[in-house]
Amino acid sequence: MATRLFQRSQEAYDVMGFKRTLQPGVEKVGFSTENTLDSGFCHDGGMLGLEDKAVDGAYQLGHRWALDHVPARQAISGLRRLRRHLTDNGWKVTSFSEGERGQDWDLFVQRDDGAERMSFTWFPDREYLIAGAAAPCAYDPAWKTGDSGPAGDHETPPVLRPTQRS
Numbered sequence: 001m002a003t004r005l006f007q008r009s010q011e012a013y014d015v016m017g018f019k020r021t022l023q024p025g026v027e028k029v030g031f032s033t034e035n036t037l038d039s040g041f042c043h044d045g046g047m048l049g050l051e052d053k054a055v056d057g058a059y060q061l062g063h064r065w066a067l068d069h070v071p072a073r074q075a076i077s078g079l080r081r082l083r084r085h086l087t088d089n090g091w092k093v094t095s096f097s098e099g100e101r102g103q104d105w106d107l108f109v110q111r112d113d114g115a116e117r118m119s120f121t122w123f124p125d126r127e128y129l130i131a132g133a134a135a136p137c138a139y140d141p142a143w144k145t146g147d148s149g150p151a152g153d154h155e156t157p158p159v160l161r162p163t164q165r166s
Contacts, residue, residue: 001138002037002155005063008118008133013065013160015085016078022065022160031128034066037155042137057143063157064132075122075129079107082120091118099124112136 013022026034042058076098083096091109099105105122115136122129 001059001061001135002063002157005037005061005133005135006157008116009063009065009131009157010160010163012082012086012118012120012131012133014163015082017074017081018067018078018160019162020067021162022067024157024159026066030066030130031068031126032066033068034064034130035157035160036064037157038062038064039155055137056145057139058137059140060135060137061155062132062134064130065157065160066128066130068126068128070122070127070129072124072127075105075124075127079105079120079122083107086118 020033022033022035024035026032026036039059039061041054042060044053044055083093086109087093091111093107093109095106095108097103097106099122102124104124105120107120108117109119110117117134118132120129120131
């Protein structure tokens, strides 16, 4: 699942045309570059949704990445290009707002009835872009009763890097 999420993020990174290498980790959330994976429990919803128990061995991953110093010309053209690319490749755009009068730009997409989602927000006042990809719940075949934390909790994303597109 981590590989799948990272592939989604790398594709978006390429389409937007970024030329920097983005190492795993984060220094200051919301201000510095970021490349992180988060995991969480999956819940069954219970009978009639009244009881919400974590499913043993099931987890959900999210990949979050961010770049600072993203100028308007790159962010705007990149988000528009990405919107077209994702739509052409089976993603449903659930929201796209072009920031008017200095407002933030947002692109939210999903596929498989929302099981896979991606989001992109560019803050023009800070020239800062935050992006994320979320995957559907999956099972860890190595999970055992008594393991602490959600399965997939110790994953680290690979480096996001510019690739040569043909």
